[in-house]
Amino acid sequence: MKRIIVSHFPYNGSFSNGVINYTKAVNSVIDANYKIVYKGQDETQEAFRNRLLRMMKFNYSPEEVIIEVAESQASALLIPRSFNVHVRMHCPFYLYKKIIKEEPDEQRFSEEVRGIYKARVVSSPSHGMLNLLKNELDIDDIHVFKNPIDLTNVDLSDINKDIDVVFLLRFNRLKGVEYLNPILRMLPESYNVILIGKQEEKFYLDSRVRCKVTIREHVEGDEKFEILKRAKVSLSLSKFENCSMVILESIGVGTSVVCWDVGGNAEIASPSIISVIDYEDVFAFTDKIKEIVDNYNNNSYPPKEAFEEAIKRINEDYINGTKFIETNISNKSGVYKGLDYSTEHAQKKHIPYELKGHSWNDLEYRPIKFLALLNDSESVSTLYHFFKSNDFAITILSRCENNIEYNDVYTFNWVARLQMVHEKIKDLNPDIIIVEDIGFTDDVKKNIFIKSLKKPVVFLSKINSNLILDRHGWHTDSYIANRKIKIDNVPQLNIYPRISTNVLIVPNQKQPSYIHAIEKIKEKLIAEYNIQKAYVIGELPFYDSFFETLDNDEISIHEGDITDIIFLDDFMCVDYLDYHANIYYYSQSCLLTNKNIGLDFSRCGLNKEIIIEPEREVLNQLIKMKTISAQNKIENIQDEIISVLNQSSYKKHYY
Numbered sequence: 001m002k003r004i005i006v007s008h009f010p011y012n013g014s015f016s017n018g019v020i021n022y023t024k025a026v027n028s029v030i031d032a033n034y035k036i037v038y039k040g041q042d043e044t045q046e047a048f049r050n051r052l053l054r055m056m057k058f059n060y061s062p063e064e065v066i067i068e069v070a071e072s073q074a075s076a077l078l079i080p081r082s083f084n085v086h087v088r089m090h091c092p093f094y095l096y097k098k099i100i101k102e103e104p105d106e107q108r109f110s111e112e113v114r115g116i117y118k119a120r121v122v123s124s125p126s127h128g129m130l131n132l133l134k135n136e137l138d139i140d141d142i143h144v145f146k147n148p149i150d151l152t153n154v155d156l157s158d159i160n161k162d163i164d165v166v167f168l169l170r171f172n173r174l175k176g177v178e179y180l181n182p183i184l185r186m187l188p189e190s191y192n193v194i195l196i197g198k199q200e201e202k203f204y205l206d207s208r209v210r211c212k213v214t215i216r217e218h219v220e221g222d223e224k225f226e227i228l229k230r231a232k233v234s235l236s237l238s239k240f241e242n243c244s245m246v247i248l249e250s251i252g253v254g255t256s257v258v259c260w261d262v263g264g265n266a267e268i269a270s271p272s273i274i275s276v277i278d279y280e281d282v283f284a285f286t287d288k289i290k291e292i293v294d295n296y297n298n299n300s301y302p303p304k305e306a307f308e309e310a311i312k313r314i315n316e317d318y319i320n321g322t323k324f325i326e327t328n329i330s331n332k333s334g335v336y337k338g339l340d341y342s343t344e345h346a347q348k349k350h351i352p353y354e355l356k357g358h359s360w361n362d363l364e365y366r367p368i369k370f371l372a373l374l375n376d377s378e379s380v381s382t383l384y385h386f387f388k389s390n391d392f393a394i395t396i397l398s399r400c401e402n403n404i405e406y407n408d409v410y411t412f413n414w415v416a417r418l419q420m421v422h423e424k425i426k427d428l429n430p431d432i433i434i435v436e437d438i439g440f441t442d443d444v445k446k447n448i449f450i451k452s453l454k455k456p457v458v459f460l461s462k463i464n465s466n467l468i469l470d471r472h473g474w475h476t477d478s479y480i481a482n483r484k485i486k487i488d489n490v491p492q493l494n495i496y497p498r499i500s501t502n503v504l505i506v507p508n509q510k511q512p513s514y515i516h517a518i519e520k521i522k523e524k525l526i527a528e529y530n531i532q533k534a535y536v537i538g539e540l541p542f543y544d545s546f547f548e549t550l551d552n553d554e555i556s557i558h559e560g561d562i563t564d565i566i567f568l569d570d571f572m573c574v575d576y577l578d579y580h581a582n583i584y585y586y587s588q589s590c591l592l593t594n595k596n597i598g599l600d601f602s603r604c605g606l607n608k609e610i611i612i613e614p615e616r617e618v619l620n621q622l623i624k625m626k627t628i629s630a631q632n633k634i635e636n637i638q639d640e641i642i643s644v645l646n647q648s649s650y651k652k653h654y655y
């Protein structure tokens with residue numbers, strides 16, 4: 001079979017990108033001739049698609065050629081289904097926009113999805129990317145194998161590594177450039193650091209950085225690999241990577257990598273070579289850099305053989321995946337699932353840095369002016385008194401009338417009267433804006449609204465009586481929801497024996513499907529466990545003797561009896577983490593599944609024994625730290641705020 005790789009990027013010998021570097025790597029590891037077809041320098045995408053169509057129809061029969069094309073731009077969209085089209089997924093533009101919280105191009109994504117479903121076969125370098133797209137794509141029959149390492153650039157010869165840290169990426173928000181300054185500020189004065197990349201967004205080095213930093217606009221070819229090879233640590237701060245070519249290139253020259261635990265980073269190689277750090281934990285990230293540099297200086301660096309083995313396994317994975325597809329492309333027999341080190345990385349501890357005594361406040365503190373956009377009088381009262389009592393200047397825009405008159409509180413529907421909000425922002429010039437959840441059902445509309453404020457934003461969620469600050473978003477988008485917690489050697493909580501199983505169901509009445517869910521839970525409780533009664537929080541819109549309804553005041557009376565709690569919205573668990581009961585969710589969980597705390601009730605049954613993982617207590621502590629209350633310390637709240645300001649500080653302006 002003839003093999004063709006299509007690049008939707010024009011060829012440029014002086015500049016490269018991930019897709020172009022990938023095509024070069026393929027030809028170096030595959031024992032076959034791959035023809036590469038590049039998009040023309042001034043060629044439109046429509047013209048490129050038509051040229052590919054003509055090329056295939058007039059030069060090849062469908063059965064004699066395999067055409068590999070990236071999903072981005074859907075270059076093979078016009079090629080007939082009879083041809084063997086292999087879509088190799090790199091990063092859909094839709095996902096890129098979603099990650100940086102910008103409005104996606106729906107038409108472009110629609111074309112990319114059509115191209116994916118039209119293809120004979122689809123593959124991805126990582127499970128991580130597929131998981132992010134599982135709501136948009138049917139991912140079950142997508143093959144997974146790593147991108148190859150270009151053997152022409154592999155160099156594991158001995159060299160004196162005289163550069164402590166290298167950052168080789170584009171300077172933009174997707175690549176996580178906002179984390180550079182906080183990390184650099186914590187590195188010792190003696191460190192030699194080189195930052196290399198095209199400044200798509202202007203980067204300003206913090207004047208408080210003590211280590212020696214050299215900034216290069218861009219390097220290519222032999223010079224790039226020489227710098228990588230001389231480095232003790234290569235950084236990847238990207239908010240998402242499918243199978244990072246920079247990480248692969250670093251491994252190819254024998255340089256250890258520190259990166260965020262995002263996308264497919266943890267799947268590439270063992271923890272001895274790649275260190276994946278919980279996203280945004282700049283303190284653990286910096287500690288790992290120092291550890292690796294110290295290991296090199298103390299002759300404890302990973303041996304050459306470890307890198308050789310990693311290169312061998314990665315390239316074998318690519319070769320095996322490619323051969324599997326070529327062998328089975330006509331009959332679509334089976335799905336190849338290859339190399340994946342994520343289980344090894346998952347064994348490490350995940351302890352929130354806040355509970356280890358670290359804080360963004362240690363990196364920066366200055367007077368901050370706040371503007372808060374709130375929904376109800378309870379939120380106004382709680383937030384106003386908390387900030388004023390801690391001598392913070394705050395102005396509040398409230399959507400509802402307040403029983404008490406406050407200074408600096410203005411009442412109007414700020415959701416509907418956005419122009420007035422912009423006028424207030426211009427007049428007050430706050431450093432940061434706190435926005436309470438207003439129930440956006442559409443992520444696009446939410447992101448457009450947040451972006452229109454043109455200021456750093458911290459998100460405020462009201463969960464029952466709790467007001468929780470979060471740097472990333474509300475509920476499923478929140479930083480807390482996506483943090484992993486894994487702790488060893490923590491004593492189990494004391495569990496008292498139970499005589500019977502008493503179930504508490506905690507719904508979220510705002511969910512349209514909550515009644516249906518409650519009914520399904522009832523059916524399962526009766527059929528599988530012969531349970532005849534269950535407690536439920538809140539009044540139900542129907543009468544059923546099976547349920548005993550309780551309000552929040554009454555629940556405390558039954559706390560000692562409850563053995564199992566089922567949440568329809570797992571964020572509702574905030575009020576119940578102190579209970580000595582098993583926890584389940586009957587929803588698309590985001591808060592419980594990555595923390596070893598809750599089980600999916602729709603797929604499993606009730607535990608016969610009460611199991612309370614130590615991680616639950618850690619999550620409980622973390623949420624309490626982020627909750628605005630009279631008992632909480634202002635420093636814990638500030639951490640969410642200062643982290644956002646720090647992330648914005650690499651520019652002279654916000655967004």
